[in-house]
Amino acid sequence: MFVVLIDQFWSLTIAGLALGFIYVLISLGYTMVYGVLRMINFANSEIFMWGTFGTVITNRDLYNYTQTSEPATGWKLALVLITALLMSMFIAGLTAVFVEFVAYRRLRMKGTNRLATLISAIGISIVLQEVMRLLTDSRPVGSPRVLEKIILAEVWGANLRLDTIITIIAAAVIFFILERFIKLSRMGKAIRAVSQNEDAAKLMGVNLNRVITTTFLVGGLATGAAAFFYTTVFEYTKFNIGFTMGLAAFTAAVLGGIGNIRGAFYGGISLGLLEVYASAVLGTQWKAVTVFVVLVLVLLFKPNGLFGEAVQQTRA
Amino acid sequence: MNRKIQRSLAVVSAAALVFGVASASTAQAAAKVLYIAYQGPLSGGEASTGIDEQNAVKYAVKLFNAKNKGKFNVKVVSVDDQGDPAVASTVAPGIGSNKNVLGVVGPAYSGATIASLPYYKAGGLVLISPSATRVSLTDPTSPDFGGPVFHRVVGKDDLQGPALAKYATKGVSNAKVFVFDDQSAYAVPLRGYVEAGLTKVAGASLVGGDSVPNTATDYSPTIAKIATSGATVVIYTGYYSAAAIFIKQLRDSGSKAIFAGGDGVFNQEFPKLAGTAAEGSRITGVGGLAGISPKLEADFKKQMGVSSGVYSVESYDAANILLEGIKKGNTTRAKMLKWVKAYKGKSVSGNTIKFDANGDISYGLFAGFTSKGGVLVNTGIVK
Structure with missing residues (x-):
């Protein structure tokens, strides 16, 4: 049972970390919106899915890579990767702002109850998914290989592959930048103020609409970065991939304590590792069961997630 | 919804x-x-x-x-x-x-x-x-x-399973086979028939298996199992889009094991999606008019x-x-x-078409295909 885990421990750990960091960035999209609006952004999974196409378009259409072309090297590689990252972030960020504008803003201004917004968010996510389904003819879309998956080194029997290493490091950097933005910038402070007390923040002169749009934007940018890493590692996307990844990231957000950015970080990483370890030990068919059993257990003892207490003090 | x-x-x-x-x-x-x-x-x-x-x-x-x-x-x-x-x-x-x-x-x-x-x-x-x-x-x-x-x-899946087992292990001496499915109602029984078919292939042994939902995109745990099992042949009984994601990851991990799949993988989109990683994959499918x-x-x-x-x-x-x-x-x-x-x-x-009392024909035509230069090439009926 544990043979595979022992034999392949470091390979699994690296894979789990890469997956975990992708979850961390997507769960930011959930957790930030929740922190400010106290609502789940159900469309975040589709924002992610749209983001993956940013990378595909960059690689395939902008730089004309094909499934059989040689991967890029040197400066060209850096250029393509950075363009793809920015493109994914741009598309996802734009989609997120669009979602806020269409599904949230007007309803919020009219003071409707939360259920209405919930439905409109689900509605917009179906629209986003169906539009992409029609655009891609329901077919899976492969992303051409730009980054050659060179094995950099072998550490304790595990291959350190370029794409996973880039994912882990770059995702950590992006997370750190966003976290600092929310901690230190004026806008970040405004976001935290609104999440702590909306009315008080308004009285202090915080522009609520701008704060909310920015929150969606930042969440969308993080989700878009995740979409870039996902497409670079897996070189694949489809109109319906958002659901699985979105659900996992949402689980990660809840596991860590939704509304809490540090929670999203630890939740994402733990989930990524938990998934690969559980799959290796019990068989992949037990992955989902294990994940949700652990989630329920955590919530039983810490109803607000792993970082539940921290939510009260340093929200968002 | x-x-x-x-x-x-x-x-x-x-x-x-x-x-x-x-x-x-x-x-x-x-x-x-x-x-x-x-x-x-x-x-x-x-x-x-x-x-x-x-x-x-x-x-x-x-x-x-x-x-x-x-x-x-x-x-x-x-x-x-x-x-x-x-x-x-x-x-x-x-x-x-x-x-x-x-x-x-x-x-x-x-x-x-x-x-x-x-x-x-x-x-x-x-x-x-x-x-x-x-x-x-x-x-x-x-x-x-x-x-x-x-x-x-x-032909039914109980005819396809053995054909796939045979084709996947063709020319491999003492094949160590790893079989996994995508948890669908098509793939799980087919995996059973493949495993049953393997027992009749001389020298072949089943060294492991897994069951991965077709929504998965990260196959690292399965690949870790394949590495531990020392498999030389990997058979997947699911569909082509997941197979394309998997085969890329398998090749990226450095594995050179033969990859094989059933008629669920049998689709020209498979080598297109998987690119060069698909080269040499063995797939059982139906011959098509061109082959006949x-x-x-x-x-x-x-x-x-x-x-x-x-x-x-x-x-x-x-x-x-x-x-x-x-x-x-x-x-x-x-x-x-x-x-x-x-x-x-x-x-x-x-072949002669005549239905038995339950609606089946007596023969099953499964052709073996190999991925070559981005297309699946017919190598003839698996015998």
């Missing part, structure tokens, strides 16, 4: 179909217009399979109509079930109760077949599927049993404007059984069902 929308759309299109058929038949009552149906995925993610099959049916009908000009004018009613049981159960009632439809080529997929069966049994409508391979459909002890209306001109008669294939392309695709032989055979029945004057459902049950004739592949 999404499913529901699809379902209601399907209902609307099915209704349109039925009314379309009815109005067409009254308008041309003077000419002898007869209807057969094709059922399979014509939209959605599996659409390419259904469109290929329907083209072969339309081709057979075109030849038939040209040959019998003035006597018969057969039309094909398209029934789009998206390969999805939920959609099938909404489109089947309309066809089941539309007495103008004499027989159905299809349904294409096993799950959709099971969902459609009650309506076709009630309507006494004969079915000849070109591609529904699930064993239980012709097993009289199973609740999925399709008798008396269900027939198929394709290049002359027929050339004519197909001329008449239809496209090349024939997956299950074209089977779809063409199935349509021809119904068309021959029409020619012999079996123009009611009851007569058509009796005709098919008693049918004995030649497949375009040269």
Whole structure:
């Protein structure tokens, strides 16, 4: 049972970390919106899915890579990767702002109850998914290989592959930048103020609409970065991939304590590792069961997630 | 949510179909217009399979109509079930109760077949599927049993499993085989038949397995297991899109094990999606017209404007059984069902088609394909 885990421990750990960091960035999209609006952004999974196409378009259409072309090297590689990252972030960020504008803003201004917004968010996510389904003819879309998956080194029997290493490091950097933005910038402070007390923040002169749009934007940018890493590692996307990844990231957000950015970080990483370890030990068919059993257990003892207490003090 | 929308759309299109058929038949009552149906995925993610099959049916009908000009004018009613049981159960009632439809080529997929069966049994409508391979459909002890209306001109999965096991391990001495499925109703039983087939391959041994949902994109745990097991052959019994993601990751991990898959992976999109990682993959599938008669294939392309695709032989055979029945004057459902049950004739592949009491044919044609230069190349029938 544990043979595979022992034999392949470091390979699994690296894979789990890469997956975990992708979850961390997507769960930011959930957790930030929740922190400010106290609502789940159900469309975040589709924002992610749209983001993956940013990378595909960059690689395939902008730089004309094909499934059989040689991967890029040197400066060209850096250029393509950075363009793809920015493109994914741009598309996802734009989609997120669009979602806020269409599904949230007007309803919020009219003071409707939360259920209405919930439905409109689900509605917009179906629209986003169906539009992409029609655009891609329901077919899976492969992303051409730009980054050659060179094995950099072998550490304790595990291959350190370029794409996973880039994912882990770059995702950590992006997370750190966003976290600092929310901690230190004026806008970040405004976001935290609104999440702590909306009315008080308004009285202090915080522009609520701008704060909310920015929150969606930042969440969308993080989700878009995740979409870039996902497409670079897996070189694949489809109109319906958002659901699985979105659900996992949402689980990660809840596991860590939704509304809490540090929670999203630890939740994402733990989930990524938990998934690969559980799959290796019990068989992949037990992955989902294990994940949700652990989630329920955590919530039983810490109803607000792993970082539940921290939510009260340093929200968002 | 999404499913529901699809379902209601399907209902609307099915209704349109039925009314379309009815109005067409009254308008041309003077000419002898007869209807057969094709059922399979014509939209959605599996659409390419259904469109290929329907083209072969339309081709057979075109030849038939040209040959019998003035006597018969057969039309094909398209029934789009998206390969999805939920959609099938909404489109089947309309066809089941539309007495103008004499027989159905299809349904294409096993799950959709099971969902459609009650309506076709009630309507006494004969079915000849070109591609529904699930064993239980012709097993009289199973609740999925399709008798008396269900027939198929394709080999069952219990024939495919051993063929796949044989083809995957061909030329590999002391093959160590790892088999995994995608948890679908198609893949799990097929994995069982592959594993059973392996016991009959000399020197081959089963060293491990896994079961990964088809929504997964990260296969690192499975690849870790493959590495630990020391497998030299990896067989996947799921579908092509997941296979493409998996094979890339397997090759990126440095593994050189042979990759093999069943007819779920048998799709030209597989090497396109997987790129160079797919090279050398071994896939069992159906031969296609091109593999059997290049002359027929050339004519197909001329008449239809496209090349024939997956299950074209089977779809063409199935349509021809119904068309021959029409020619012999079996123009009611009851007569058509009796005709098919008693049918004995030649497949375009040269085999004899004769259905047993449960609706199966006696042979299974599984060709071996190898991915070469981005396309799947036929290497002949697996023997």
